[in-house]
Amino acid sequence: MSAHVIADDAEALAVAASLAAEFRPGASARDAARRLPRAELDRMSASGLLAVTVPAGHGGADVGAWTLAEIFRLLATADASLAQIPQSHFAYVNVIRRQGTSEQREFFFAELLAGRRFGNAQSEAGTRHVQDIRTRLEPRPDGSYVLTGVKHYSTGALFADWIPVLARTGDDRLHVAYVPSGAPGLTVVDDWDGLGQRTTASGTVRLDGVPVPADRVLPHHLTFEGPQLHGALAQLLHAAIDTGIAAGALAEAAEFVRTKSRPWFESGVETAAEDPLLIQRFGELALCTKAAEALLREAARSVDAARADLRDDTAAEASVAVAAAKVQAARAAVEVSSALFEVSGTRSAADSLNLHRHWRDARTHTLYDPARWKIQHIGRFALNGTRPPRHGLL
Template sequence: MTLSHHVAVITSDEQALIVASDLAEDFKRDSALRDRERRLPHPELEVFSRSGLWGISVPKEYGGAGVSNVTLAKVIALIAQADGSLGQIPQNHFYALEVLRVNGSDAQKKRLYAEVLAGQRFGNALAELGTKTAHDRVTSLTRDGDGYRINGRKFYATGAIYAQRIPTSVVDENGVQQLAFVPRDSKGLTVIDDWSGFGQRTTGSGSVVFEDVYVAAEDVIPFQSAFERPTTVGPLAQILHAAIDTGIARAAYEDALHFVRTKTRPWIDATHEKAIDDPLSIKSFGHLAIRLHATEALLERSGEFLDKAQAEMNAETVAAASIAVAEARAISTEISLAAGTTLFELAGSQATLIEHGLDRHWRNARVHTLHDPVRWKYHAVGNYYLNDENPPLRGTI
């Protein structure tokens, strides 16, 4: 994998999908090794960002491809199929770009979009440990002359260790949340590689510490207001999570097919020469295939709903998009876990050998699907259809 100093600018949905497919082939090659050794994918990310894929959601009027959310979700699913961690690392990058699109000024958009098109990666420093709920924030933003100072500690900071800017959720002196796009090399900012999750091992989802970190006023964008009115920020975040799980599910399914075709021996009671002729295995693959295809179809459908909501943001379109994405999120959670487990049931004991690395699919799915509780997706979907109740305006539905 060779590095180029040139950063491509992708101009169409079709080009984005071709580039993503080609990259996925490369990324798949050593994905099991990176997982086993927890080898952080620095060279892969250089190739990934220089491909132009990190800029595909930049609107056309700012020089990007402005791809559909159907395409964006497919791109993430393709990369996640090759390597679950590489699929997750840009999730908050695209999330921050959506906050910028919805709440940023024209000057902020021109400057930050240009950075992205030039190959810069945005990470995140959003979540915090030790607060009353997972959504509470105490990291502070205080005025200092023409700019601000940030103090606090973040965790689950996926992508921060690889980023040139770290969009950080902060609470200002009026108790209002803002999003500060903090340069990675800022004085007093420390990124700690302390992520020890048993899945998604190379996402770099560790800690970020802010000690009197200065940020210019022009790098601070309203954040809380994105959830005080109907916007597409929440469902955009969620469709990317659904895409990651869909990709992981597809990877587990494909590996199960390959292993059973090439290595698995038939069970004695099946009375067949080959494992692929075992009628119970055939039935299980049919069951998996149907649910996987349903997941991929619901992911595409949710992208179409999100495209409509972005084109015309109001309570109705955003609620419909949020529910469509919640449906995809719910089924992608189930199929990613099911595929990772069923793989072993069908492939047999040989599949558990460490050298195959097949356990990473279930581990990746189990860790990533805990991002927010899928049981509340079912509640939101049911309430919407049964009681005409729109889901909450936040990023977790």
């Protein structure tokens, strides 16, 4: 596989905008038929977009958090499933940046620049909570490991060249094992049946005695022993996806009203787009979306500032800013995608139009982590100066 190497932030944004325009026309049909976007992901890989956080010293663009968030927002305005698939990819690139040895960085950054994709195998079903990871890395006499467990919601795994697996060793410490697709004992099952994000193939990964060389395992537990941005960056991309869903739904609602809706007979106007009550509602929805976009930009700036001066205080400020952006983005995505029908009228409810995909994507994606706990951390920080906890979900 070969891929273009993106030079800087400006080129990364231009490539993302171009791909979003390319992917948008087919998004509804892909969702309706649940046609998995392999060709589109290959285009994304070939474009170099998946390697934009590779450090400059290894030949990458090393784009900032704002650029990365905007890439995801742009993609999500076109197709929320396509935007979701590489979210974990960048989270696990970040693990290599933070915890990889020089040899691991050299190897994996070269893989990324060649267009290789990371999936994920982190969440588990039936455990006490999301941090209760029971997948195990058992050591072998030669220093390598054997990996055993079952993972769910493994977005991107079906399309990946490498699957990062979250697992614990015998001392209960958290590690990430990078497993190549096709490894013996590895099975990726396309059993995702979510009502939204239908083409992410977020199914099951089974690990039945998968052999893992020692140099493919990274000590992820060290990430959380000091100030860190792992969670903030991962959540920033989730916020960007929700913000993009809101913007995409708003744009499609406006197009529908301008071209297909009839005015209510009491309005006294010739077209639906002149209806003052519809204009009022669109203003409210635009404000909701713009607030999400503004908080996303502010959060990204906080992450970039903390990255340049990483301390407990700057990391906390970044996490709280990202939490605020995620709460508003989730609200905007659900409200705007639902209001699409309110402003568009009865015709918009036709199943054949598939306008409900925006709401289905929003409703599914915003369930990943509860906004109520983010609001708790925002409140504790605002009232008492209590820093949020160090974990990968904030």
